[in-house]
Amino acid sequence: MKDNSAYNIGIVGFGPKGFYGFERLVAFLNEAQISKPIQIHIFNTTKFLASGDVYRTDQPEYLIMNYANRHINSWLLKEPFSIAGSTPDFVTWLTQNGYKDTAQGKYAPRALVGKYLAACYQSVLDHLPEHIKVVTHIGTVTNMLDKNNNYQIFYTNGTSHEKQVVSCNKVLFTTGHHSFKSQQPNNNVLKNKVDFIYPTNEKLESLKAESAVAVKGFGLTAIDAILALTEGRNGKFMKNDKGVLKYSSSGDEPSKIYPFSRTGLPMVPRNGLPTSETDLYFFTKEVVAELQRNKPISFSCTLLPLIKREFYFAYYRVLFKNYGHQFYFDKDFTVIENQVQYFHEDYPECPVFNWDSIVDPFKEEPKLTSVLLQVYIEFLINETKLGEDKSPFMAAVGTWRKISPIFNELYSFGGLDAGSHKKFDVYYFGLFNRLSYGPPIKNMQKMLALSKAGILDFSYAKSANVSHNNYDGNFRLSIKNQQETVVDYLVNATISRAKEGKFRNELYQNLLENGIIREFENKLNTKYRPGCIEINKEGNAIDKNGHANPNISFYGTPTEGITCDNDTLSRTRNDFATIWAKSVCKEILRLDGRIAKVKKEENVL
Incomplete structure (x- = not known):
């Protein structure tokens, strides 16, 4: 039920990213000591609030994370701090609630992570100020109309299937992977x-x-x-x-x-051990800062050579160590190559680093067999058991996890030229995921x-x-x-990402037709449309006329293609939630100031 005297805020999609936005919003409102009535409308397709479909709490225990326990923390531990009574990370929460296996390097069932997320959400709800009300809408949001900056959100109730509408002043979209799957009726659905x-x-x-x-x-x-x-x-x-x-x-x-x-x-599987603490030597923040001054950037010509050198250096750093040798860094790459040459002369039995054999060892094989892949999987398992400190192969493939956050700065908002942008989306994104973010x-x-x-x-x-x-x-x-x-x-068994020419979800198609959003197009050198929403660096929607709308924001999966790799529980990667929450709070404060001024003038009269 909408309170007409309240300031109404909508969050469409309430998995982990929706919860992150909600938690930050409440923290900012609490810090600002806003007393104005606030209604936060939460829209989700299922009852699994905060956990979402990926971490829903009713799924089988054999469906486990590929993200070790140590990395899971639903709280952003910086000001303004959450209003929740306590903010335990996942391992601490497991211990507090009597779960047996609390090892940091273990991989928990996704349902258990969902219970943690739901508990975090409930902890915020338990400490809500009286003037902040949460209204939950279970159903599918299909459209939104702009009525003079009053946004009418249309959704189909998940129980009664009735079409309903809720009006909000601000809206945050954090819908998940299904956002890019067609919801249009299909008369050719196959039963098998x-x-x-x-x-x-x-x-x-x-x-x-x-x-x-x-x-x-x-x-x-x-x-x-x-x-x-x-x-x-x-x-x-x-x-x-x-x-x-x-x-x-x-x-x-x-x-x-x-x-x-x-x-x-x-x-390539993972063993739960921490990523090695060694630094990057070629794909550094200093190099990135220089590249950003000379956009657009070619992935193949500029970035890929740096990535290959990082893989190369990581590989030989471990190989040298395994044989009791020190591998020295030098800005002159020929010096590094000379060290490698001398090493292989002394140890000809050691496998030579080969980029192609790491990224696609069967590239020239037109057909694979079960026996061949069994041998390869056994190799991967054995190398994974050794870990990044003992396996040159694992040290190399693990390098992307260090490069990725820095690369995201170059990729985001059309930093690559259009051809490179497409090449990365179509080929290299999947390649690096396969190497570095396995099961x-x-x-x-x-x-x-x-x-x-x-x-x-x-x-x-x-x-x-x-x-x-x-x-x-x-x-x-x-x-x-x-x-x-x-x-x-x-x-x-693939998960749809934003793809060129595939932006056909019913909700987002309606937003396009209504002019509330427009598709992002990279126009650097050539043209490429990754099939995602165009936003500015604050996460605000860019409308059909190219204007940023501060009332409409996006976070998480809907920003994939203009930002990179949002399929993570990270609270810091592409954190539009904090920016959004802060801006909503500022707007409410501005309106409260204007209301106070009007009341003062009325009293004078």
């Missing part, structure tokens, strides 16, 4: 195709036992799908006498699961066990084509000029 796997216990329930299933993708989402179809159907993973993980079938899982992707490569080692051991059990089949892993036969309703997987197989189901 799954377009989105979450929640897995609902979306994959209809897939029959003993069937053949093709899974598009081999990233984190694909692993979730594969585990849901095996461990989620009472299959068991157990260690044998040698400590090797084996899979025991329940009989309820598919007989074959065929993952397929462009490269066919699995992600916990336990999940990759499970993939290996499933493959050796004959359930997970990599025969079509690389560049397979999939087609649908209207006659029998089945799908066919094939590799060009080679074999093909019939599958009963096709599961899309």
